[in-house]
Amino acid sequence: MPEAFEPKIVAFFCNWCTYLAADLAGTSRIKYAPNARVVRVMCSGRVDPQFVMDAFAKGADGVLIGGCHPGDCHYQEGNYKALRRVELLKRLLRQMGVEEERFRLEWISAAEGERVKIVIDDMVEKLRALGPRVPARRQEVA
Amino acid sequence: MKPKVAFYWCASCGGCEEAVVDLDEEILNVVNAVDIVFWPVALDFKRRDVEAMPDGSILASFINGAIRNSEQREMAETLRAKSQVVVAFGSCAQLGGIPGLANLFDAKEILQEVYGDGVRPQMVHRENGHSLSLPEFFDTVLALDRVIGVDYYLPGCPPTPKIIAGALHALLGADLPPKGAVLAPDHALCEQCPRKDTRPEKLVLKEFKRPHQMIADQQTCLLAQGLACLGPGTRAGCEALCPQGNMPCTGCFGPTSRVRDFGAKALSAIASVIDGNTEAEIARALDAVPDPAGTFYRYSLPSSLLGRRRMG
Ligand code: SF4
Numbered sequence A: 001m002p003e004a005f006e007p008k009i010v011a012f013f014c015n016w017c018t019y020l021a022a023d024l025a026g027t028s029r030i031k032y033a034p035n036a037r038v039v040r041v042m043c044s045g046r047v048d049p050q051f052v053m054d055a056f057a058k059g060a061d062g063v064l065i066g067g068c069h070p071g072d073c074h075y076q077e078g079n080y081k082a083l084r085r086v087e088l089l090k091r092l093l094r095q096m097g098v099e100e101e102r103f104r105l106e107w108i109s110a111a112e113g114e115r116v117k118i119v120i121d122d123m124v125e126k127l128r129a130l131g132p133r134v135p136a137r138r139q140e141v142a
Numbered sequence B: 001m002k003p004k005v006a007f008y009w010c011a012s013c014g015g016c017e018e019a020v021v022d023l024d025e026e027i028l029n030v031v032n033a034v035d036i037v038f039w040p041v042a043l044d045f046k047r048r049d050v051e052a053m054p055d056g057s058i059l060a061s062f063i064n065g066a067i068r069n070s071e072q073r074e075m076a077e078t079l080r081a082k083s084q085v086v087v088a089f090g091s092c093a094q095l096g097g098i099p100g101l102a103n104l105f106d107a108k109e110i111l112q113e114v115y116g117d118g119v120r121p122q123m124v125h126r127e128n129g130h131s132l133s134l135p136e137f138f139d140t141v142l143a144l145d146r147v148i149g150v151d152y153y154l155p156g157c158p159p160t161p162k163i164i165a166g167a168l169h170a171l172l173g174a175d176l177p178p179k180g181a182v183l184a185p186d187h188a189l190c191e192q193c194p195r196k197d198t199r200p201e202k203l204v205l206k207e208f209k210r211p212h213q214m215i216a217d218q219q220t221c222l223l224a225q226g227l228a229c230l231g232p233g234t235r236a237g238c239e240a241l242c243p244q245g246n247m248p249c250t251g252c253f254g255p256t257s258r259v260r261d262f263g264a265k266a267l268s269a270i271a272s273v274i275d276g277n278t279e280a281e282i283a284r285a286l287d288a289v290p291d292p293a294g295t296f297y298r299y300s301l302p303s304s305l306l307g308r309r310r311m312g
């Protein structure tokens, strides 16, 4: 039997909500799939689309951005900024042949440790079904 | 002895060659100052003439166009060996350019689109013991620096006469710019735009418009009028040619040195002016950007972080 494919997820979590939620999940001993490499950012609005492209270019199977719920951003507007970018970026990624299951934005407050588990487990399952992603650069001929 | 220079084209439209001719009287100064040893578009030299030159004997080769087949790669490699300095001339050589949009497809899809189920070009043709072969057509269009070392970059589709003249002076002068330099100012185009004072500090738009849907005011910032002008994310140097012609910048001068992926950054700049906090409001604003890849990577898909659409 070949080993089960373990997708790599790069997760950008905001300092004030989703990162705390992931912390809470840990201290509450909630078990979730170990596939996400969490990168703490001050705000989901700090996630430059270049970071997302870079993650995919370097071989991530999925990218997850976690921020505070609408209206709850520590910096007032950052999560809306993230949403506007993500909506446009999703359209671009579709054209680049990146399936939509691979890129996700989720609002997860500091109290929602359980939700971190639900989102990551769900994403891992979907990425497993999709299979590994070959970074486009490795497909070049020359 | 005058320094030797060469001009060559790869996957390009001919506009960059035209740009050299557009130097007007300046071209005469260039011709007086240098010895043009290879320029297939204008002068009758053959590939074997270049191959016969000693390595490093050409001061500078100006190569325009992207690399999309094996012949172009071979010529680029030959010119690299013969030249002290290689300049990527124009958007296609620098970033992949318009031909680079072919990276949204692969060779098979493109051949199918062009030839359908009709007669296909034969890769090798034999006749009376002789054989002729066509170059290999790549799946992926590449910027010049993906196949050879590049010393300098001249941005633009095509580079403007001022940018070209500036580069020639820099290369013929005593102080060479640092290797790897893009020979154009390292700040955003807006700073050169005559409309810049009308660009609001904080700009929000409920919707974008496409240029054919409106007659833009001649003075006001085009982005403020709802056109997706890429000036805020594009390198200066052209002196805002398109806004001066009442058209939004489409980004041909590429990124400044602080940006790795032009399209991702330009996308970010456009997304940031959307006035909308829900998916539905944002989607409405984005109706006038129906082709994000073609809009943001119009000149730079091959040099983007992803480089191409996933194949297969
Ligand atoms: S018209 Fe375009 S280049 Fe000119 S100031 Fe506005 S955004 Fe910048």
Ligand code: SF4
Pocket: B156, B157, B189, B234, B235, B238, B239, B240, B241, B242, B243, B248, B249, B250, B251, B252, B253, B254
């Ligand atoms: S305005 Fe933009 S698209 Fe037009 S020439 Fe200048 S950089 Fe290129």
